[in-house]
Amino acid sequence: EDQVTQSPEALRLQEGESSSLNCSYTVSGLRGLFWYRQDPGKGPEFLFTLYSAGEEKEKERLKATLTKKESFLHITAPKPEDSATYLCAVSIYNFNKFYFGSGTKLNVKP
Amino acid sequence: NAGVTQTPKFQVLKTGQSMTLQCAQDMNHEYMSWYRQDPGMGLRLIHYSVGAGITDQGEVPNGYNVSRSTTEDFPLRLLSAAPSQTSVYFCASSLGTGLSYEQYFGPGTRLTVT
Numbered sequence: 536e537d538q539v540t541q542s543p544e545a546l547r548l549q550e551g552e553s554s555s556l557n558c559s560y561t562v563s564g565l566r567g568l569f570w571y572r573q574d575p576g577k578g579p580e581f582l583f584t585l586y587s588a589g590e591e592k593e594k595e596r597l598k599a600t601l602t603k604k605e606s607f608l609h610i611t612a613p614k615p616e617d618s619a620t621y622l623c624a625v626s627i628y629n630f631n632k633f634y635f636g637s638g639t640k641l642n643v644k645p
Numbered sequence: 646n647a648g649v650t651q652t653p654k655f656q657v658l659k660t661g662q663s664m665t666l667q668c669a670q671d672m673n674h675e676y677m678s679w680y681r682q683d684p685g686m687g688l689r690l691i692h693y694s695v696g697a698g699i700t701d702q703g704e705v706p707n708g709y710n711v712s713r714s715t716t717e718d719f720p721l722r723l724l725s726a727a728p729s730q731t732s733v734y735f736c737a738s739s740l741g742t743g744l745s746y747e748q749y750f751g752p753g754t755r756l757t758v759t
Contacts, residue, residue, distance in 0.1 A: 539687075567746060578649075578735050578750030579688070622687065630746045631695060632703060633678075637687040 538562070539625055541636035548643050551612045556639045558623035559605040566630055568606050570599050571622040573638070579622055582608075613643045647671050649751035651736050657757045658726040666721040666754050668736030676741030677719040678703070678748065679711065681732040688735065694719055695741060726758045 538561045548554055558568070567586050571579035583592040585601040592599045596617065598609040608621055624635040652667045670677065678693040680703075690703030694713040708730060710722040719738075723730060733755050737748040 569747060571750075576753075578737075578752050579748075581747040581749065584747055624688070626746065630741065631676075631693060631701070632690055633748070634690075634704070635680075635688040637685055 539623060539634050539636040541621075541623055541639050543639060544637070545640045546642070548610075548613055548641070550614055550643055550645050553609070553611045553613070555610070556608040556621055556641070557605060558608070558636055560625050561604075562625055562627050562634070564627040565625055566628060567626045568601055569624045569626070569633070570606070570608055571624065573620045573622055582621075610641070613641075615643050615645050617641065618643045649736055649738055649749050651734075651751035651754050653754060654752065655755050657759065658723070659759055660727060662726050664723050664726065666723075666734055666736075666756075668719045668721065668751060669717050670719075670738040670749070671717065672738060672740075672749065673716060674738035674740055674749075675716070676739040676746075676748075677713065678737045678739075679709070679719070679721045680735045680737065681705065681730075682735060682753075683732050691721065691734075723756075728758045730756065731758045732756060 540559050542557045570582040573579040583599040588603045596611050600607050620638040620640045622638045624633045649670045675696045679691040680688040689705045692711040694700045735753050736751045739748045
């Protein structure tokens, strides 16, 4: 059965304390892996798409990487405004269906 | 651009009632989808559409119907509401071509079925 697992479920960091979030997947036919940010009471907001192992994307303090079995979202020197739930999703075969992990809730303390 | 809009924001239904959740986008996106989000379970795909007149089932389609008569609108119908359908529902859209598959989500509808 296809699965997407995110860890940890929750992460508390001090401002400036870098860390990584993990998204592991057991799917066949991966076409793309997506990272989203979700603030409380709002819809997810797109961050990155990764299509092949070895690919990396960066945006401000965030950097996403992809291997054949997992993706990491690295957060460098986080700020309180980075506090949110981070979701990953995979698409297999034809980009019509997307499977989401349950998310990592990040809390950055000043 | 308004992006993806959803109505209503909140809804309370009694078991057995029917209703339609509305979703509209003004980005001329071909791909649209409906998800439900439950605590600890992430987003699960209910139905999706790759263009006007074309719809298909996602991971959890039972109890829900969709249709797509225009590019802009993609309503989700609950035929006979059940307490298990209590959830937050998100509509999303995507260009769906040319390596632009990222989805833009609406603000969500919080549905409670009693």
